[in-house]
Amino acid sequence: MIRVVLRRCLQVTRTKLLTLCICVTIVCLLLFSLVPNTPYRDGRFYTFSPTTFKSSAAEGEGGREATGKPKLRFFKQVAGHDIFLYSAIANSREPEEGELNIIITAFDSTETDSLQCCAVMKGKTLFTAPATIFHKYYIEDILGPFLEKFKNSQTRAKQYACVVPELGIDVSHVTLTASSCPVREEEYLPVIFPKSVPQGLALCAKSAFGDGLDPNKLMEWFEVQRLLGVDHIQLMDLNNPEPVQKVFRYYKDMGLLNPLPYELPGPPYHRGLDQPHWVPQQASHDETFSILDCKQRLRGYSYVMGHDMDEVLMPAQHVSIKDLIKEQLMLRPDAAGFYFYTQFFIYDWGPINKKTDISYFGYLNSTLPRNECKKYVYLMSRVVQARTHSFFSRSPYQQYFIPMKDAILHHYRKCPAHVWKTCDPPKMTDRSMLRFQGQLEKGLEKARQAIGIRPTAS
């Protein structure tokens, strides 16, 4: 009897032991698989074995929804921190001359500045180094840094730099971490190496967000940019409706436009750039974010213009904007870039010419030139950073206004009644746009047919 009990007891113990052994083995295996997750030391190379499984994506979604945070579609989040990484763009000039510098453009809702860079080379070697702050955006106001403290900008546009020794030129992926480098490849950003376009002219059109973007006017705008000799247009696409997407696709397929989908992560959640979702101060970060990205992405271009999809730079005598820039540079060889005066063409006034369905040819009346909402063109190599209405030049380069007789920025819009004292200021009639009459009609007709959108006869 005792023997039987003893045997049974032993059997139970054996099963338990077996279970224990299996458990220990599993734990050991798990620990081994997590070995690359131990903290790395700076400036060293490690073997990197990325895993590409996507199992945690689904559970993450459920959890996020519950807290009211929308799921990220276009950003990588730094684990455990409200820091959202969008792009990683390489250069060999700054912050360290001759090294491989990777500038990461991000939204940051934290006060953290100390993060580690994790750079993957040839998919198998990991390099780590402290990330440095490349640029912190402050709202465009003399009181900017002060307003930041007391007003509503919870999530800031910010850029980090990862400097990899020059020998690491084959870096393919990078990310930032506050603890240890992630092992999953999907948590890394692919590194972009901008292509060089000597004498190229690019336009950074900031962010398109659908609020009042009329696909017909948009087509006119793209066609005019082509006629003005713009080589490339960069913009961020924030939830634009299908008709606008159709226009984007047409100009993307043509090789003119690179529309980058993005979102606005971090608090305040569910914000936008259109009126109902617009958050003062915060919106300044949300828009400037795309300009910071442009400055890196357009590195290969010699000249970069910054203006929106309701603005057109019209050189007075020269058809091409490049000719205008070259002429101005001969007069001002130390220029880092130029600002323009603006004429406002106000839709509320009604068109002068009612017979055309091209709004640029109908709305020929404008205000006199003003120094308001100024925009610019800059030389990539002579400028440190840009924002909506200004840029910062490298020493010893200077900033100049292009005289109004040489070029004017046309700004097409409704009367900004909340800013102007009157919607009926002195007017002038400016027919400079008519120089494009034949060509614009032709290009636009082709676009309208291909896209399947045209103005409705009224």
Ligand SMILES: *[C@@H]1O[C@H](CO)[C@@H](O)[C@H](O)[C@H]1NC(C)=O
């Ligand atoms: C357009 O401007 C001219 C002045 O150049 C003015 O006489 C005319 O009334 C304006 N027309 C409209 C529709 O604003």
